[in-house]
Ligand SMILES: Nc1ncnc2c1ncn2[C@@H]1O[C@H](COP(=O)(O)OP(=O)(O)OP(=O)(O)O)[C@@H](O)[C@H]1O
């Protein structure tokens with residue numbers, strides 16, 4: 316069964332300030348969405364809510380099917396959120412990439428193979444043994460992608476994956492995201508402007524004045540901007 | 541006859557290396573009691589520090605302020621309170637714990653708990669919230685994510701344990717009051733130093749002081765070396 320995300324009357328406030336109010340959103344497996352909005356409209360907040368990392372004030376988000384066991388306090392196992400500036404754990408690159416897989420109790424040999432594949436995929440092999448904090452911004456972004464890729468997520472939230480990257484890194488990230496899309500991953504990318512990554516998307520959403528509208532095409536997004 | 545300072549020190553070192561059983565039993569008592577106290581308090585105190593850093597609840601800042609205040613309580617006051625509770629007429633007099641090692645352990649747990657809470661709270665505050673979110677989104681359940689955060693803060697947490705240990709290994713007031721300074725049972729390094737000094741027997745006091753100094757040096761150098769050579773910011 317295809318993965319589906321549905322939002323119903325979602326409201327988020329910080330204190331008394333209402334950030335947004337979203338009546339409906341329906342995302343189906345295989346779609347790629349671009350979430351556009353100015354700084355501070357709540358893109359990060361919205362994505363974290365959809366990924367289960369933050370609680371809405373009212374309304375709900377459902378991602379179905381959910382194979383999480385009823386007693387478990389884990390988040391949806393097929394959904395991953397990548398931070399605007401990725402956090403790297405205080406260890407080397409390999410351990411960072413292996414983190415999620417080790418949690419799923421794969422056998423050690425498989426984990427090692429998978430990590431090698433993920434590093435190759437994100438072109439990080441030459442940095443495998445380096446402490447992760449020494450990585451540059453672009454490398455960290457790729458590390459975050461590899462760390463997610465290894466878990467084969469079906470729904471991936473990328474929060475401004477290209478902020479602070481130079482053009483070459485942007486095109487590398489775009490290429491990796493393109494491959495994820497080809498593998499059938501559903502992706503939502505946020506950004507405040509269009510770029511190579513958001514051009515891969517087939518749906519465009521604009522978050523503005525606390526409401527979410529669908530816009531038909533890129534040109535329309537540009538007109539909004 | 542007055543001994544010179546140098547003679548005292550030489551005597552102290554001789555005492556340490558002569559296998560004086562009395563001296564080593566005192567050191568052993570100190571070590572056992574304080575290690576037990578720190579092992580009992582570490583996990584719950586670090587957990588409280590974690591909750592104070594991660595979970596928002598009404599009155600959180602008051603709890604933090606309270607633990608900060610408790611950290612500054614003189615050890616004799618804790619000793620006195622515990623004495624009143626454990627003495628024969630006190631509410632826990634039935635347990636017959638006064639003047640025993642368990643009483644000393646309880647006292648030291650009370651003394652190091654607030655230190656551990658405050659310092660581990662500070663350690664967790666130094667960790668980015670994104671660490672928690674990253675662990676969670678990659679599939680960690682809450683307990684595992686908490687462990688990951690503790691692992692990220694490992695050096696600061698070790699520092700917290702060291703600070704807690706320093707507070708109790710060298711405290712006189714509480715151990716004296718609830719331990720009773722019984723040789724071979726509840727006489728530990730600080731209470732022995734206080735007693736010997738009051739009797740004018742300085743060399744044993746100096747010998748025990750040297751042990752404490754060595755211990756402090758070893759622990760701190762160990763921590764410094766696992767932490768790395770002190771990265772520049
Ligand atoms: N924990 C919080 N407490 C109070 N206000 C918050 C909190 N987190 C976010 N906000 C506010 O909510 C609004 C939306 O923040 P958010 O980070 O979601 O914006 P954004 O669209 O991602 O912006 P950017 O493009 O700069 O990343 C901001 O005005 C911010 O100040």
Ligand SMILES: [Mg+2]
Pocket residue numbers: 358359360399474475
């Ligand atoms: Mg943002």
